[in-house]
Amino acid sequence: MFNIIITENYDQVASEAFRNMKEAVTKENPVLGLATGSSPIGLYKKMIADRNASGTSYKKAVTYNLDEYIGLPRDHDQSYWTFMHENLFDGLNIPEANIHIPCGDCEDPEEECRRYEEELRQHVIDLQVLGIGSDGHIGFNEPGTPFDSVTHVAELTEQTRRDNARFFGDDIEKVPTHAITMGLASILKARSIIVLATGSNKADAVYGMIRGPKSTDCPASVLQGHSHVTVILDKDAAARL
Numbered sequence: 001m002f003n004i005i006i007t008e009n010y011d012q013v014a015s016e017a018f019r020n021m022k023e024a025v026t027k028e029n030p031v032l033g034l035a036t037g038s039s040p041i042g043l044y045k046k047m048i049a050d051r052n053a054s055g056t057s058y059k060k061a062v063t064y065n066l067d068e069y070i071g072l073p074r075d076h077d078q079s080y081w082t083f084m085h086e087n088l089f090d091g092l093n094i095p096e097a098n099i100h101i102p103c104g105d106c107e108d109p110e111e112e113c114r115r116y117e118e119e120l121r122q123h124v125i126d127l128q129v130l131g132i133g134s135d136g137h138i139g140f141n142e143p144g145t146p147f148d149s150v151t152h153v154a155e156l157t158e159q160t161r162r163d164n165a166r167f168f169g170d171d172i173e174k175v176p177t178h179a180i181t182m183g184l185a186s187i188l189k190a191r192s193i194i195v196l197a198t199g200s201n202k203a204d205a206v207y208g209m210i211r212g213p214k215s216t217d218c219p220a221s222v223l224q225g226h227s228h229v230t231v232i233l234d235k236d237a238a239a240r241l
C-alpha cells in the first residue's frame, strides 16, 4: 500500500519530502538513505535552509547513498560523492565518518559491493529517499534486476545513459556505463521510504510502480511489497494514476 501525495509542482514535492525528513532527523541517531539526481535537490535545499534558520543538527546522523558511477574519481565533477557534498553535505554538519557512498574508482568493484553491503547490515535506514528513472529503476536497479538483489555492479541501460547525458554536456559517450548500486532487497530493508517524482517523463514509471504488476520489468514495483512508502508527485508525474 502506497501513501500517495499529489502536489502542484516541484517545490511542493520538496516541501512534502522535507516534512518527512524533518520527522526522521528529530529522532535520535537518524540513519538516512540518500539519492542523487534532480528529484531530491529541492529537498536538500530545504534541509540546508532549515539548518541555517533553526540550527537543526545532523551531528548524530548517519547516511548511506544509493549508488555511485564506476570509473569516476570521487573528486570528478559528476561523481555522486561530489554531487552529495555540493548539494547537501557541505551545508550540514554530518561528521564525514558518518557519510557512506560506494567507492566508484576502487580497484575491485565487486569487493567494494560486498564491503558496502556489510556496512549497510550494521544499520537500519530510518528514511530512504528515492527518485525513479523513466524506465522504473530505483538506485541503478534497471529492469530485469532480481528483487532479492543486494549491493552489486549494474550496467546502465541506454535509456538511463541518455537521461543522464544532460549532466555530461549532453554527450552520452561521457556517461559511465556501470555503477555500484544498493540492490532492491537492500533498499527494501528501510523502515520507511519516500519516492519523489516530477514531470511527464516519469508518468509511465510511476504508474508501473503503483498500479502495474509487481514485476522486474518495473524495478520500482518491488515497493508494492513494503508497508511504509510515501510517493510524492507533481501533477505531471501523477497523470496516469
Ligand code: F6R
Pocket (backbone or CB within 6 Å): 034, 035, 036, 037, 038, 039, 040, 066, 067, 130, 131, 132, 133, 134, 137, 138, 139, 140
Ligand atoms: C540516483 C538514483 C537514480 C535516480 C533516478 C531519477 O542516486 O539512484 O535512481 O533517482 O535516475 O533521477 P532524477 O531525479 O535525476 O530524475
